[in-house]
Amino acid sequence: MPRTAPVRRRMSTLAFAVAGLVLAAGCSSTGGAKGATADGVPLVAAGRLKTCTHLPYPPFQxxxxxxxxxxxxxxxxxxAKRLGVRQEIVDTPFENIKTGAFLNSGQCDVAxxxxxxxxxxRKNIDFSVPYFDATQAVVTRKDSGITSLADVKAKKRKLGAxxxxTGEDYADRGGFDPVSFDTSDALLNGLRTGQVAAVIVDYPVARGWLKDPANSGPFHQVDNLHTGEQYGIGVKKGNNKLLAAIDKAITDARADGTYRSLYEKWIGPLPSSGSPGRSIASGEPAPAGSASERS
Structure with missing residues (x-):
């Protein structure tokens, strides 16, 4: 359930305790060799590719x-198909993912x-080749009078992230002191309930929101920020065989058209220029000089 009030950079005592336990477990981990595939790719459990993620984050998961x-x-x-196994999803706080805690403790193979x-x-995990070029979007109420990210600051309104x-990081660097929410659902709820006047979020997430008539009625995108960010799949540091398998799957998918099909299925037309940033209203690529950015 979305939080009814935003929480700024605060993990509960329980969350810290859980993180401590999984890190401790990681000290005795064998690296998952017992679940190795036929071609020697190490996995934490036989027959499964365990994927750590943080739900919900549409359209990605x-x-x-x-x-x-x-x-x-x-x-x-x-x-998973390339390795001859099935994928299993593990939902966990994002902190456990980006720090490598759940990879090191053998809870997951990939993030x-x-x-x-x-x-x-990169200090904590190894990344695959980039699989997605990211931008940030700024979404606000249509009746807010806000026309850009700069306008949020000029009018001294609250910004959510x-x-x-990285959207929160970008807002911090810009001097916004953003109100933080645990999930993208909670972020949208914060905008809906007036806790913040605008939010900064990954463009595909904003696009997904605005496909829903319940959201496209009251809200709209006013900025698209090109930060040069790219997404990657994370693995435990040193797990080179698994990393190579992931890189090969991504590279082959781009070459044979599978990547385009997945992109169009979940996000929309694949931009020819490499940037996914597009105007929600027109569906056209965002201008290269757009004053906007991502999470």
């Missing part, structure tokens, strides 16, 4: 009809959560 689906899910299914590749995260994301 979310629940529909009691099943987790999305762009990342379909992409990792390609990897796929619409996760931006950053130098800081999802905690522990």
């Amino acid at each position: 979310f629940e529909r009809g009691g099943k987790v689906v999305g762009f990342d899910v379909d992409l990792l299914d390609l990897v 796929a959560a619409g996760m931006t590749i950053t130098a800081e995260r 999802q905690a522990q994301t």
Whole structure:
């Protein structure tokens, strides 16, 4: 359930305790060799590719009809098929993903959560080749009078962001002191209930919101921010065989048209210029000089 009030960079005592337990478990982990595939790719459990994610984060991963689906899910299914195993989803707080805690403790083989590749995260996990070029969107109420991210600051209105994301980092660097929410659902609810006047979120997430008439009625996108971010699939540091299998699956999918099909299924037309940023209203690629950015 979405939180009824935003929480700014705060993990509960229980969350810290759980993180401590899984890190402790990681100290005795064997690296998952017991679940190795026929060609020697190490997995934490036989016959399964365990994927850590943080739900919900549509269109990358979310629940529909009691099943987790999305762009990342379909992409990792390609990897699982290549390895001759099935994918199993593990839902966990994003902190456990970006720090590598659940990879190190043997809870998961891979981390796929619409996760931006950053130098800081590279210290904790190894990343695949980039599989998605990301931008940030700014969404607000149509009656807010806000026309851009800069306008949020100029009018001294509150900006919301999802905690522990690059969107929050971007807002921090811009001097916004954003109100943080635990999930994308909670972020949208914060906008809906007036806790914030605008939110900064990954463009595909904003696009997914605005496809729903319940959201496109009161809300609209006013900015699209090009940050140069790219998403990657994370693995435990040093798990080179699994990383190579993921890279091969992504590269082959781009070459044979499978990637385009998945992109169009979950997000929309694949931009020829490489950037997914598009105007919600027109469906056209966002201008290269657009003053907008992502999470």
